[in-house]
Amino acid sequence: MDVISFARGVPAPECLPVDELAECARAVLERDGKTILSYGTGAGYSPLRELIADWFRVHPAQVIVTNGGLQGFVLLAERLGRGQTVFVESPTYDRPLKILLSKGSTVVPVEMDDQGLSAQAVEEQLRMHQNPAFLYTIPTFQNPSGRTAPVERRQAILNVADSHGLQIVEDDPYGLVRFEGASVPAYFDLSDKRTIYTSSFSKTIAPGLRVGWTILPPELAHDLIESANSTYISPVLLGQATIYEFISRGYFEPNLVKVKKLLGERRDAMLAALEKHFGGTGAHWSKPEGGYFTWLELPPGVIAKGVLERAQGVTAVLGTDFGGLPGSMRLAYSYVSPDEIDEGVARLAAAVA
Numbered sequence: 001m002d003v004i005s006f007a008r009g010v011p012a013p014e015c016l017p018v019d020e021l022a023e024c025a026r027a028v029l030e031r032d033g034k035t036i037l038s039y040g041t042g043a044g045y046s047p048l049r050e051l052i053a054d055w056f057r058v059h060p061a062q063v064i065v066t067n068g069g070l071q072g073f074v075l076l077a078e079r080l081g082r083g084q085t086v087f088v089e090s091p092t093y094d095r096p097l098k099i100l101l102s103k104g105s106t107v108v109p110v111e112m113d114d115q116g117l118s119a120q121a122v123e124e125q126l127r128m129h130q131n132p133a134f135l136y137t138i139p140t141f142q143n144p145s146g147r148t149a150p151v152e153r154r155q156a157i158l159n160v161a162d163s164h165g166l167q168i169v170e171d172d173p174y175g176l177v178r179f180e181g182a183s184v185p186a187y188f189d190l191s192d193k194r195t196i197y198t199s200s201f202s203k204t205i206a207p208g209l210r211v212g213w214t215i216l217p218p219e220l221a222h223d224l225i226e227s228a229n230s231t232y233i234s235p236v237l238l239g240q241a242t243i244y245e246f247i248s249r250g251y252f253e254p255n256l257v258k259v260k261k262l263l264g265e266r267r268d269a270m271l272a273a274l275e276k277h278f279g280g281t282g283a284h285w286s287k288p289e290g291g292y293f294t295w296l297e298l299p300p301g302v303i304a305k306g307v308l309e310r311a312q313g314v315t316a317v318l319g320t321d322f323g324g325l326p327g328s329m330r331l332a333y334s335y336v337s338p339d340e341i342d343e344g345v346a347r348l349a350a351a352v353a
């Protein structure tokens with residue numbers, strides 16, 4: 001029996017624009033090889049840094065282009081989070097959680113509901129924990145839950161954060177991967193660019209190139225660039241130049257359309273399969289309008305660990321790995337075909353029964 005993986009939060013191979021990237025990589029090497037094959041600055045490949053600054057209407061000095069968005073988070077966690085209290089969503093993406101713990105941060109989970117974080121939940125934790133260094137949030141198509149916070153919630157959280165001097169770190173790699181519905185403004189825009197924003201080309205182009213960015217106040221950006229410099233000298237310039245070329249040649253938009261179509265079909269297949277195999281069982285799941293994941297809360301009393309142990313030929317990640325409840329699991333629909341999705345969900349449902 002072939003294993004069906006709902007565990008892998010990676011794009012299906014069909015999403016990857018291999019030919020276009022090969023063409024772009026060759027072109028940049030031929031044109032600019034002597035620069036991009038040498039060491040550069042910790043800030044990243046300047047043309048890409050400037051392009052991102054232009055997209056977000058900030059000064060390039062506020063942008064650091066890193067080896068994936070996660071690298072930016074490591075630098076930020078070291079600079080702001082070491083030994084400090086940090087608020088995270090509950091559940092949250094497991095890697096930042098581990099990074100924060102490795103820096104000796106005290107991680108405070110803030111409860112979410114189907115609409116993500118609420119101002120009340122943040123305020124409640126602020127009453128108990130003084131001066132947290134920042135709140136780490138993934139407000140759109142969250143990893144792992146697939147949830148999106150509506151604009152009213154974001155605005156209310158921003159008000160609470162402002163009145164308590166709480167810094168918001170917004171991680172937004174999935175925002176552009178929207179299949180339907182209107183996009184929700186980022187904290188970054190709602191706050192007039194005062195919050196810290198991080199994103200990535202991993203979900204819109206290819207994760208293997210390892211290109212992400214963080215936008216932050218100039219003095220903090222300067223510190224992170226120094227720290228990048230003293231840790232890895234400069235990021236992989238070939239990957240960044242290839243992405244710059246990909247965008248310059250006009251490949252970004254059409255590629256995003258293709259990615260959204262492919263993943264949207266998979267999201268549809270996942271929601272249909274959940275309805276078919278879990279409808280009426282008391283299970284509950286998120287219904288994302290984009291991104292990679294849905295969050296399955298099993299019928300009351302059922303433990304996800306037991307289900308995944310019993311399930312034949314299907315994998316998913318336990319909700320507890322993200323700080324979630326024992327009855328929950330993350331289902332990634334990004335990697336598997338619609339047919340496999342139906343079969344995989346059927347196998348999960350059989351393991352519950």
Ligand SMILES: Cc1ncc(COP(=O)(O)O)c(C=O)c1O
Pocket residue numbers: 009067068069070071093138143171173199200201202207210211212
């Ligand atoms: C919320 C979130 N942030 C960051 C990342 C890491 O992205 P990158 O590949 O840019 O390091 C991921 C990857 O899955 C993610 O889900």
